[in-house]
Amino acid sequence: MNSLSLLLWIIGAILVQLAVFLGYRFWQHWLEYLALRRSARARSIPVNARPSSDEAEVMALAWQGLRSFQVVQKQLEDAGQSICSFYLAPQDGLPLAPFQAGQFLTFQMELPVPGGATAAIVRCYSLSDAPDPGHYRISVKRVFAPAGSQFATGRSSNFFHDHVEVGSVLKLRAPSGHFYVDRSDAPVVLIGGGIGITPMMSMLNACLRERPEREIWLFYGVRNSREVAWKSQLETLAANHPNFHLQLCWSNPLPADVSGRDFHQRGHIDLELLRRLLPLKPYHFYICGPTPMLQGLVPALEEWGVPDQRIHFEAFGPASVQRKSAAPDPAGAPDETAALVVTFSRSGKQLPWQSSSGTLLEFAEAQGIQVDSGCRAGGCGTCQTTILAGEVAYRQTPDFDPEPGTCLMCVCTPKTNVSLEL
Template sequence: MTALTADQIARVKATAPVFAEHGTTITKHFYQRMFNAHPELKNIFNQTHQKSGSQPETLARAVYAYAANIDNLGALGGAVTHIAHKHASLNIRPEHYPIVGRHLLGAVVDVLGEAVDQPTLDAWAVAYEQLANIMIGAEAKLYEAASWSGFRPFKVMRKQVESDEITSFYLAPADGASAGGFEPGQYVSVTRYVDQLGVDQPRQYSLSDAPHGRWLRISVKREDGRADTQPGHVSNILHADVEEGTIVHVSAPMGEFTLDRKKSTPVVLMSGGVGITPMTSMLATLLAERSERKIAFVHACRNGRVHAFKDWLRRSAAEHPNLKRVVFYEAVGADDRAGVDYDFEGRLDIGRVEADVMLPDADYYLCGPVAFMRAQREALVARGVDPACIHTEIFGSGML
């Protein structure tokens, strides 16, 4: 690998503001350019995120962060780990990186033209090679540790409606072998062919049960779409068309948002909406291991109709003295029972349940909409919780 010179480092760092200003224009053109030359790669990239612009924006932010920290790559450690897990879940391989690099640099030339000189392009070529090697190395370790390689056929052995929006799919290996292990909090990618797009599409779903080797369970929210968002292609296919007996193709579990099972200190699991899915895996694991750790399970959703795992959570709290359940309903329904289905009306407010969630030496796991997690994190930090004890999961591709 060619090392960056001091001059090249300075050139890359100096162009960081260019990506701050023009990055999304460059990355949108990059994806169009690459897909025109390699349409088969549409099977890897989320085409809904392409249309919405969220994927180009994510890439533009990643490129900017890399350029701005080119002389201090240690600052990117967490981002590299996060993206490596996403890539490994999507079966991104070393041979994909030269394609991406060629078209990304080509897009820079197409968009910026004479505004970027050849020495700067040469610097970026070396910088990209450096980044590609970092990612390839990180992903190689994940592939080596994975339970299987690529996408493996699983049969839907059970389909269970959990709420008006969420349905669980119990997936058993089609060959009858073990489903393998995973860490609670991890996710898998599932691929389905989407007629409207004419390509296979992968989507990542958190595992929602404890690891035991017999099956993997994913619990999928049906994304109906709103005025500002498209309906979810794959989630709707899974809900409407995938029945018991269907074969789906699944990647090995990945993800760095995982429960620390070695600790004996308290655990606080806080979720909003479909963010409950990795939390059920964490809680089910703690209960299966007969953990004596003090556990608080705090969940917020609109009402009982969309509250997945409601009965299981209530039973679990009744059967395990070390588990405290706290549920907030934003808009209580006519059939929702206070003290049975939910505990508080309104949005999750830590100030109303401090005695249950502010536990000494606890680790806090947050999952849900970004605004939800930001609010809860700020509330915890304001009450003196060490940020290092707050762990978050954001649903999304994060793909370079």
């Protein structure tokens, strides 16, 4: 045998070994994937499933309307000092209603306006820690006016940062919301962009407390070290739980931020990153972040083949994410050019609405009709309005259950000609 054929034999042997190794690894992953699918089916892991005794406890301790809470601790969470946590204990001293990790609280506040008067304002804030019998925690990001605009800074968030102190009393509704982590041991991927990290902190802490062995990935996207919150807490959790995989993804690191030491990934969280890092498993994905992030990731996950019922997401405001399952049937889709008629009866206006006119809230505001609103995302009920005639449609089930005969104008559109008591 000459040296060329020897070399060919060696290369051939290496290739065969490599092929056997890759085939074996693929087979292992495939078996693991099938086993997880079987066990998920056997346990029929329903999304957001919870024991019925917990449900009964929540129902018993939840309250109707507003309840007064006192701020017992206030704490900044990031180097840029733009995220501040508030710990809230009930003034009446009665037990707290437990909540599902990922849910939010709705606050009704009276904020000072020029001239010495006050104006009512409603805002939602996610619970940002695992349930605790003594207090709730929320974490508020200070909102500035868009660059170059004449608008005032965010009213509620700046009020929280500048005027809510230990001892302040706030009025809030019981925890609510349909975006919460399931309590099974199915592997889970949490994705938080910016202040969208708050429900993820609640989910992460609750999962690790209830099922310390559960496989959890957290992808946390911010610009750089000024914006990241709870960094040392997250790193400690990752160091203590080998099944918790932390990925800090910074899109615009500062010159002093070092990749591999301060953060794990440079750039935005996208499907390519998830495909590269995640093993082949039937993960549940929970996503909360800015609109562009949701609009990019949700359809990408669907395209990747993640079943609809394993993709859960929430926006902190109006965000239209078109789900494949909710895509209109082209045959039954409304004609873009055909207008439905919306009657605002108290205002005495009758106007043509088209799909480009947006939600009923956006449409009313564009016509100069004043509508009270809070979350603008179907969560707080502030924009609930009586329907006098006709029907409306929701793209997604709202978190707040509107009373019969009413609609949440911020998240619905007309289905037929509709008349509203407004």
